[in-house]
Amino acid sequence: MAQAEQITETEASSRKSKPLNHSIAATTEFLRLLFGQLQSGLGAVIVLLFLLLAVLGPIIAPYAANDQSALPLLAPGAGHPFGTDALGRDVFSRVMLGTQSIFVTAGTGTLIAVVLGAAVGLFIGYQGGLLDEVISRAIDAFLALPALLIALVVLGVVKNLDFVAGSWQALLADSSVLLVIALVYVPIVARVIRSSTLEVKTREFVQAAQIRGESRVYIIFREILPSVVPALVVEASLRFSYAIFLVASLGFLGAGARPPSPDWGLMVNENRRIYQVAPWALAYPAAAIALLVVGVNLTSDGIKRIVQKRG
Amino acid sequence: MGRFLLRRLAFFVFTLIFTSLLVFVLTRVLPGDVARIILGREAGEDQVAALRVELGLDQPLVIQYLDWVGDFARGDWGKTFVSPRQDIREIVLQRAEKSGWLALVTLVMAVPISITLGVIAGLREGKFLDSLISLLSLSVVSLPEFVTGLFLINIVARNSDFFPASSSGIGPGTTFMEALPKLWLPAITATLVLIAYIARLTRAGVIEELKRDYVRTAVLKGLPYRVVVIKHVLRNALIPTITVIANSTGWLISGLVVIEFVYGYRGLGSLLIAAIENRNLPQIQAIVMVTVSVILVANFLADMLYSILNPRITLS
């Protein structure tokens, strides 16, 4: 009977690979697709340039953020490429230094939201039952509130609390914007990851793991997580763009960073009254916000397209 | 349909309770000494003690919560703390009306334009017109409202007599028609953001529907392209758009907070910022509760409309 089945050497496809090469190849392919498209490539270049600026800003910025040594309201020119503001601070340096703060705040906030949200989403999605029902409804209810509103209220309250300097509460209060970003985005990430988890959970390889008695943790992290990662990457990039948007808006409304920090949103607010005399002091930080958000959105759109195409 | 709407109604009630708890925790429990926060550091001890009693802060938390919810439901939203002490309900509702005007003008402008753009982009997927609309909407959606707002104020308003740059001067007694000229610019700002949001989702809906098998069936019936699109595709693509528009209410409200601040428009958003500035906790509570109710009512209405228009829900 054995000859009825033939050794399937001919089935061998031309693509052979080692496990390690597989992930490298996948990453290379991903980058090729991302940079291969005009829009997403452009977006990724913008984001990378800002990232570079965030890292190098403190080293290469010609002035300190609050160095008021120059004349106020200088028009852009030699020495001050973006001019100076009403206090004689170098706008170019402040925009550069602000890059770092926005990346740290929005980036870390997003990272926390993504990690926590993914953990919650994976767990309730896999577990199901009453716990899932309760948490999911709470998430839905939370998401009925606009993120900006929650952020404003929380920050407004925290701002008025007195903490002993150096205490852990004070440390938390100092990173309140970052924590608020995490707080408002955890539920959204959790909901997205939960629904991907529900989909992956029904696949037969998960059942195969269950019938060999794998633990919950093993199944969630080893079997389900890898399949959820693409959705997570898309969501993370999207959240990052919203986070930048939110940090800037909070700064502008005076609920985020406090003067004199070189926060882009705050700079726009501080300088909007002097627009007639020094439009540059307003225009450059505003342009920086817009450009970065456009860059992140273009990249995010590209990532989404690639991930969806792969199905 | 009844079952579907009952579920949504249950969610409505649940969310209101959830939000009230959240607001309560944020504004009463978290801050520590609420009376001290409200009155500020300079206030005298006796003043603080008096306020504690007025707010019922000496009661257990559960009682405090129930009292607050009960009062709120009965329409007693408290009074402001700085003299002259005003009825919070009166202020909030008056401001909410002003925000409502702005939202109305915005929606009237945004919905038809954004749906048209979204449908055009979806039908022309991958073509030049789609790329143009998509890129523009992506850029607009990326611009914070204060950036577009300041741009419009400083470029458009200063160079034209038609649009006033500031919306201040709209008070409690102003009528809608009197206010209308001052509404254009803030409404355009909000519209830009909303257009981008709704158009992008409409486009996605149209593209998704175009891929469905029934479109092939319709084309192979020999129907003209126009009929295929209008009768078969749009019917299915636009039903979810109702939900999209309802969901954009939250988006619109966040936008309005910033826009009102930029234009000095005396609506609910600027009131919220002022309340936060003045540590007026009861007023913050009232504003958040009103906002959430508006969002939930919008969503509920959309659900109802959706279940009427979508046969898959109506009859199952």
Add this chain to the structure above:
Amino acid sequence: MNETVLRVENLGISYRMRNRWLPAVRDFQVRVRRGQIHGIVGESGSGKSTVVQGIIRYLAENGRTDPGSVIEFLGRDLANASRQELQKLWGAQVSIVPQHPMSALNPSIRVGEQVAEIVRLHAGLGRAAAREAVIRAFQRVNLADPETLLERYPHELSGGMQQRIVIAMALITSPQLLILDEPTTNLDVTTEAVILDLVRKLIREEQAAAIYVTHNLGVIAQLCDRVTVMYAGEIMEEGTVNDLFARPLHPYTFGLLNSIPRPGQTKRDRALITIPGRPPSLTELPQGCVYAPRCPLAIEICRQPPPLELPAERHLIRCHRWQEILRGEVSISAEAQAGVDDIAIADLQREHLLTVSGLTKHFPVRRSLFDLLRGTSPLPIRAVDNVNLSVQKGRTLGLVGESGSGKTTLSRMIIGLTERTGGEITFMGLDIRNHVRERSKDVLARLQMIFQNPQNSLNPYLTVGQSIRRPLMKLLGMSRQDADREVSRLLRAVNLQPDYAVRYPDELSGGEKQRVAIARAFASDPALIICDEPVSSLDVSVQAAVLNLLARLQEEQDTAYLFISHDLSVVSYLADYVAVMYLGEIFEVGYGRDLFEPPMHPYTEALVSALPVPDPRRRTRPIPLSDDIPSPRNLPTGCRFHTRCPHKIGRICEDEVPPWRDEGNGHFIRCHIPLDELQAKQQAYAQPAAETAWGLMGKEQG
């Protein structure tokens, strides 16, 4: 001779991919006459659907019919027709019945309107006249109560009804050319049979020319006059169904015909013929004959592309060696592979490995707010009710039933993925815990499962080696080195090279994935493997290899199977003993062949009669069953089959649960009708014994 409606010559269809035109279909031709049903058969990727899309000029945006293609429809040139001309033809003279009726209908338009708009457009009827026309069309496709139906939305109708609507839609303008693209693929076999019968009758009445596209040779044999066999975008062979099924000249046709088990054939009769390898992708087509890499008869000349030849009047073949095959000089021997050793099958002494008694699963239905207000709770869904069965060591118990029969729920309760509501499961003498999480390692190792969908049964992010190694280390406690050695052995056992261990599932074909899944199930040395539709998503040529593999592994390892399938032929081929399930209950059990010969349970009888037998000389009329299967939330009283039973004898069927009747040889039927009466009623329909129809190729070519 009838008028030619459609003439296609030299048809090529290409798709543009990354700035290259990939030839999806090459050198296709067909001629369809009035009143004729022409079948196009092929496996996935053969280009069969592309061909018909090309013929009606409805291709994806990146597709085109190549220059030089000739498509002539009633003397008109379709290949170069403008969009306006096509729009006039589509729906009026050329109609198509698509594959998935549910998605082919617009979900938010009433079905009446969806049909009426066609006649309003093409026949210029007014609203009232159109409505009348639709009612007549609905009546023609045997839809009950057409007036009410007009106002329904697609989601309110069953799959069979949706399919009838789509057929009514296609026929309402009396088209000259009708294209049916796998119209019954997702329907249950009893529904499929009724629809096929209807299609056959309507086409005869209409005297239209029809093209029927399918992967199912049985359907072709039952329905078509002529057939084209396609492979990798080319015609392999074309002829009348009688010629082609009786005397296939192409090795591929032969392989296809012999890779499916005939009704009543078992693994003891013979092994199935397999076709090794997999179809080429469009980007890497072989230089010569496209089939050569998989052809057992391929020789040097097959490196040259073979021409499409005309060996006889109206027969086409694309093979260098057809003359040798015709003269019987070479053949793919059908008899070289014997079946498995025939141990006395009624070996009652064999140890019972798994015994299930009274097994029941009722899914609770969530209480809605209405229920809460009324204080009622909804009736549960009774998916499986009081089922008893047992599996002997090293034997196969087959479980057959249509969708909704509860067979999958039953298997999931045994494996422990679904918690049972009631009943006992004893496995190797142990009382088995409800949920898989509560079971001991030993039970887990000895009770394994092979899943339906190879696309999903392997984790795409783990290599083949990692997937197979895990149960070895986890359940048998092997060291990494031992496990790796064992992985190689297991891969060889399922006929894969050991170097497959480092590959990822997306580099494997469907058949290869299923072999890996089999290796993984066998890794922990199980005594019983539950196979849930393991071949139903595979192409027939691959299906055969997997069935053979399962049979061989069982013989070598003395493993028992609980083999679940909706396909009666497949189940009875592999199984020693078969149980037939309907709406959560078992209605008949017997040895493979018992199920094909009277007496049979009326439901089994309907299933057997509905099987599309791949033999045009045995065209059978199916026993028509109504296609509204009762909902498991609201089950019929008495005998659950009484609502559809053609032999229903009266009130007793509605009121009383039928008794089990014993034929005395291990064959049991649960019916109110005594066995001898049942037998007498069924003799009229009796199918010829499997052997007489079997072995076409073997006998004729020696």
